[in-house]
Amino acid sequence: MNFTQMHERLRMELLRRIQRGTVSVSLLARQTGFGQSHLSNFLHSRRQLSLEALDRILAAQHMTAGDLLPTNFSSEELPAGEGGTVPVVSHTAALFEPFIRASAAQTMLHLPAGLLQSIRTRVSTPRRAWQRFVAVRISAADAMPMEPLILPEALTLIDRHYNSLIPYRPNRPNLYAVRHGSRLWLRYVDFVANRLVLRPHNIAYPVDLLEVKHGEPPSELIVGRIALILNEP
Secondary structure, eight states: OOHHHHHHHHHHHHHHHHHHTSOOHHHHHHHHOOOHHHHHHHHTTSOOOOHHHHHHHHHHTTOOGGGGSBOOSSOTTSOTTSOEEEEEOOHHHHHHOSSOBGGGOSEEEEEOTTHHHHSOOBOOGGGGGSOOEEEEEOOHHHHGGGTTTSOTTOEEEEETTBOOSSOSBTTBOOEEEEEETTEEEEEEEEEETTEEEEEOSSTTSOOEEEEOOTTOOGGGGEEEEEEEEEOOO
16 A cells, blocks of 8 residues: 555545544644644645654554555455455444454455456445445344344345445345444435435335435435345354
8 A cells, every 4th residue: 555545544534533523623633733724625635744744643543554454355265266255344334434444344254256246336436435345244123124134143245336326136126225323224215305215124114214415415325235135044
């Protein structure tokens, strides 16, 4: 990874922390001694920081350069060309972390050869910079609205490079991971009158409406398409 890539990963991580409310520009300015306008220009890609400045920000946020490295998918356990691995992460990491740090991976999901390469993408421009595939485990409570399609403790593969509402296959609804507040929901999704219509698979559960903020595309609330469901026996 070169300096430019490290610079961009730090910028994305700081924006993620600001979105989650764990840091603010004013707090970061106090921690580092930089002016708020200086930091704001960095966060909005209007300027770059020196190596010394990057070090000060990393220290202030209790990070190391290793935290900016993505999980290595070319695992030594799988010879090249014979499979693919995807990190199993928390719902919070799937929602908010553009680049999955090695420390954020709970385990690795091993998939058949060629599966990841065969999955088509349809992504909005800002999401192209995100690490594409993650997997999450679904609790019993989160699985109930989607039963029997998704069972408790299932693993679901999320393609974060498919946040379009265009059907992946004709006449078949896409199943999405959606950001509902600070939680990850799995639902079928439509967009009607500036609202995302979240439909469960289990008809015993209600349809939910999720307001889309003015000027925000609906794709911002879509974490990605569920590309694979692994229901454990």
